[in-house]
Amino acid sequence: MQQTRTVELGTGLFALLGMGALLFLTTHATGTDDFDADLTYEVTARFENVGSLRKRAPVAMAGVTIGRVTYIEFDPVSLQAVVTFVIDSRYDQIPEDSDASILTAGLLGSQYIGLTPGGSPEFLADGSELFFTQSAVVLENLIGRFLVRGEQGDTQE
Amino acid sequence: MLAAFRDLYITFVQFVRTFGALQLFLFRLIMHSPGVIFRRFGLVVGQVYNSGALSLVIIMVCGLFVGAVLGLQGFDTLSRFNAEDSVGTFAGFALIKELGPVITALLFAGRAGTALASEIGLMKATDQLSAMEMMGVNPIRRVVVPRFLGGVIAMPFLVAIFSVVGLFGSQLVAVSLLGVDIGAFWQQLQQTLASEDVYEGILKSVVFGGAASLIAVWEGYNSIPTAEGVGRATTRTVVITAITVLIFNFIITAWML
Numbered sequence: 001m002q003q004t005r006t007v008e009l010g011t012g013l014f015a016l017l018g019m020g021a022l023l024f025l026t027t028h029a030t031g032t033d034d035f036d037a038d039l040t041y042e043v044t045a046r047f048e049n050v051g052s053l054r055k056r057a058p059v060a061m062a063g064v065t066i067g068r069v070t071y072i073e074f075d076p077v078s079l080q081a082v083v084t085f086v087i088d089s090r091y092d093q094i095p096e097d098s099d100a101s102i103l104t105a106g107l108l109g110s111q112y113i114g115l116t117p118g119g120s121p122e123f124l125a126d127g128s129e130l131f132f133t134q135s136a137v138v139l140e141n142l143i144g145r146f147l148v149r150g151e152q153g154d155t156q157e
Numbered sequence: 158m159l160a161a162f163r164d165l166y167i168t169f170v171q172f173v174r175t176f177g178a179l180q181l182f183l184f185r186l187i188m189h190s191p192g193v194i195f196r197r198f199g200l201v202v203g204q205v206y207n208s209g210a211l212s213l214v215i216i217m218v219c220g221l222f223v224g225a226v227l228g229l230q231g232f233d234t235l236s237r238f239n240a241e242d243s244v245g246t247f248a249g250f251a252l253i254k255e256l257g258p259v260i261t262a263l264l265f266a267g268r269a270g271t272a273l274a275s276e277i278g279l280m281k282a283t284d285q286l287s288a289m290e291m292m293g294v295n296p297i298r299r300v301v302v303p304r305f306l307g308g309v310i311a312m313p314f315l316v317a318i319f320s321v322v323g324l325f326g327s328q329l330v331a332v333s334l335l336g337v338d339i340g341a342f343w344q345q346l347q348q349t350l351a352s353e354d355v356y357e358g359i360l361k362s363v364v365f366g367g368a369a370s371l372i373a374v375w376e377g378y379n380s381i382p383t384a385e386g387v388g389r390a391t392t393r394t395v396v397i398t399a400i401t402v403l404i405f406n407f408i409i410t411a412w413m414l
Contacts, residue, residue: 007202007203010210010211011206011209011210014209014210017213018209018314021321021322022313022317024317025321028343029249030352030355
């Protein structure tokens, strides 16, 4: 009798600890700002260069995540990248002339789409396209530009 | 020359045969599993206690110190880039994706796998398994399947406990000893760790648990029924489990990336 009691107590304690640890790992150790909305609407935007933007990258407005990139493809006709992303349906009053730019979180962080509100009375809806876009800043190009400018400065002196 | 080729051929055929027999053995275990779970669940619980609850101490102590050393090493390396705040991310990723499942599986092989193999091997050597068959009791059902299932159930829990204790171990070192901000420690980890990373760890723990338990009961069940044979089965359990787990670890990581 004592034997079974020990076994049952030990097993119960072990299973509770294990489940608690699993719960901790799935809730406390992973990101809490994970975007999951049941109702979303889809918006597309064309970019000259998406840099290292990836699927599931956040779409943020005023620094708050309101959506997520779902699809990135290359348009062979216009030679641009077409980024499709979904926005939580709660945020259905975003002016349709808003500006989408690809930004970087921190100096070397991952890239995300930042929306800056426009002034149009029309709002974004399912299937609409953003026309004002700003490509990703590619660090190499930036450095290259600085180098060129530096050289020009030298010759002018 | 010809003899060498023949030896090689025989070794190869032996290997394929053993591998096939192992598959059939696993198939038999899985076929018997539902019956054992539904009718003799008490046996499984007893084995969860044996391989899980009794391994808790070694798992928690090892997890604490692995986490602590990750905190130390991570802090030392990251402080060269002025990125000490990322020590939580470093320790979390290392523990949850790699070290948690792998080290737990190796410890499990040493602590529970050897116990399973030697127990079943000794039962075979002392003719207990034959006696059961004489009495019309299927030893696979009565002895092997509960031990296999016990290990499979215990492993994911052990891995999760190892990872969590390890995280707190690295927090202890990084925050209390080395002065990393506790908020930065956890917030950086939460920002970068996705649910997929945790699922990868859980998937690994399930696969490793199945592999380690299968190898342990297989070695015990097929051991040569002598004192020497049981000893050899125990050794082989640890060696084969270590190799299998590390190979599977590479395959799963490559697949999940």
